Amino acid sequence: MGIVSRAFSGRSREHDPNLPPGQYLTEDFPVLSAGPTPEVDTADWEFTIRSESGQVHRWSWDELHALPIDDVGTDIHCVTRWSKLGTSWRGVSLDTLFADVDTSFEYVMAHSYGGYTTNVPLDDLLDGKAWIAFEFDGEGLEPEHGGPARLLVPHLYFWKSAKWIRGLVMMEDDDPGFWEQNGYHIYGDPWLEQRYW
Numbered sequence: 001m002g003i004v005s006r007a008f009s010g011r012s013r014e015h016d017p018n019l020p021p022g023q024y025l026t027e028d029f030p031v032l033s034a035g036p037t038p039e040v041d042t043a044d045w046e047f048t049i050r051s052e053s054g055q056v057h058r059w060s061w062d063e064l065h066a067l068p069i070d071d072v073g074t075d076i077h078c079v080t081r082w083s084k085l086g087t088s089w090r091g092v093s094l095d096t097l098f099a100d101v102d103t104s105f106e107y108v109m110a111h112s113y114g115g116y117t118t119n120v121p122l123d124d125l126l127d128g129k130a131w132i133a134f135e136f137d138g139e140g141l142e143p144e145h146g147g148p149a150r151l152l153v154p155h156l157y158f159w160k161s162a163k164w165i166r167g168l169v170m171m172e173d174d175d176p177g178f179w180e181q182n183g184y185h186i187y188g189d190p191w192l193e194q195r196y197w
């Protein structure tokens, strides 16, 4: 009986309709970083959005927390094939942060403390699809997972969710970021298995 029910639950999990093709479920939270974890003090932390006019919109840690904060429940999918379902986050919607940004450019480069970059179309950051997240599972975001704050773009592979986010720069063209220059897909839709070039 035990063996049968284990086998059954294993099979039903493999076929979870929330699991994109080629992904497996994990219960823990792997850490994947291309370099060392930068130390970013919230007293010095700032988040900026720069548009093509050169105008820079700037938020301190306290200013970010004074904005409306969303509770976000979402699945996340890493290109190395692990997925976590039903993760919970808190953060500020990019819709809120882009409200006063005047731009006609359609692409964004995300820049992190520590130098990581990743490119995302602006449309993929708006309409409730992306956040600057600073809590995971009811706790402040751990440094190894991107604390004090990370970009969260959960409908794309997780490499687009830049940890230790520092700012967004509007781009005219869809220039590749760090992993995209190193063979990862320019867009990264997990449901289309857009893993590598």
Ligand SMILES: Nc1nc2c(c(=O)[nH]1)N[C@H]1C(S)=C(S)[C@@H](COP(=O)(O)O)O[C@H]1N2
Pocket: 029, 030, 031, 032, 033, 034, 035, 078, 079, 112, 114, 116, 144, 145, 146, 158, 159, 160, 161, 162, 163, 164
């Ligand atoms: N700044 C920065 N952000 C990053 C990365 C990184 O190396 N540096 N790795 C990316 C990749 S490939 C993944 S899968 C996720 C991993 O996030 P986690 O370590 O919280 O699981 O962060 C993404 N964001």
Ligand SMILES: [Mo]
Pocket: 032, 078, 079, 080, 158, 159
């Ligand atoms: Mo990843």
